[in-house]
Amino acid sequence: MMRHVLCALLLAGVSASGLAAAPDLHGRWMQGGLIRGQTEPGAQVWFNGKPLRVSPAGDFAFGLAYEEGPAAELRVRLPDGSEQRHEYAVERREYDEQRISGLPQKMVTPPEAALKQIALDNQRVAAARARDSAHADFAGGFDWPLSATVSGVFGSRRILNGEPRQPHFGIDLAAPKGTAIKAPAGGVVSLARDDLYYTGGTIILDHGQGVSTTYLHLSRLNVKPGQRVEGGQTIGLVGATGRATGPHLCWRANWFDTRLDPSLIVDGKPVSKGERRP
Ligand SMILES: [Zn+2]
Incomplete structure (x- = not known):
């Protein structure tokens, strides 16, 4: 009592x-x-x-x-x-709804032949996010990985060709192909692969204690799994690999399997579409 x-x-x-x-x-x-x-x-x-x-x-x-x-x-x-x-x-949020129609069906439903690869990709990503490392690089805070206009925000509910999908858990940063992506804080590379089915060139940085950030659709990877990176170090280049409609960085953040909004981590407030950051 x-x-x-x-x-x-x-x-x-x-x-x-x-x-x-x-x-x-x-x-x-x-x-x-x-x-x-x-x-x-x-x-x-x-x-x-x-x-x-x-x-x-x-x-x-x-x-x-x-x-x-x-x-x-x-x-x-x-x-x-x-x-x-x-x-x-905990402050409650109103998430956007994003309706995209007229997408080629192969972008909405993967072909049978890709299912095995998608399952393997998911396992690899889940294993990287599950790491509970002792280092505490998150403690110094985070910076933006590049300077760009926001073209997609965290949490948008997606309806593709009329079918509700998993919400968009990243921030899309529109930048030309080849733009350098900088580590937002120190960490260890827990995944670096150039061939994921949906996300193409993909990097996950482990900032310690389950805090991780993810970089999707890269045209080039400059780091290898297990490598230590410092904040501000170039880890790769923007691209449109995997299932992307154009060059951009899809930036994500996690605490284990809990999806986080990267803009809250850097700025303490959610970004809006069309906003330039930083
Ligand atoms: Zn995205």
Whole structure:
């Protein structure tokens, strides 16, 4: 009962006396957001009941899903055994609806012969996203991978030739073929392949603790799996490989299999179509 009262106080933004301060958090409590936190070294942290990895320096991270909320819970147990529980309101989003008609049927339904490759691609991508690495490159924040006009936003509900599909979980950045793509933060290359069925030249960077970013349709890959990259390093070039209608970078971000909005991670606010970033 007491626990419940404390929780309600915290949700209202009132700090109760005798409680340790909430951990230091960066990021927006919005669907698709990434929260980066810092607590005392040696503390344990749970997000919605899931234990998180905490770096030796006290860094941790977690993502807010596409349809997260309306509230989320963070629990911290400090090395002295004291426990804090905080509840946060998650901002709800209105996602665009994108109707595309008149697409060649092969772009909407893959041919039988491609199904095996698609299944293998999905396995490889899932394995890269599942990595729970000890490094904490996410802790320093993220930059845009290139300068471009936004041509597609996170979360658009897609209706292709009249059939509802998985929402678009990337940000499309319209840039000419051959534009350099820079790592938005340090990390380790967890996938680099030039032959994925839908996404063509594809790179996934592991920024630690399940935080990853993905780069699709590249015309060239400059990195290899297992390679360490620093923020600002060119990892590949923009292209239109795979099933793309023209040259652009489809940029994605994940916390494990939770889809995140890259613009929230960089800017703290969602971008709009036609906007130039950065
Ligand atoms: Zn895209």
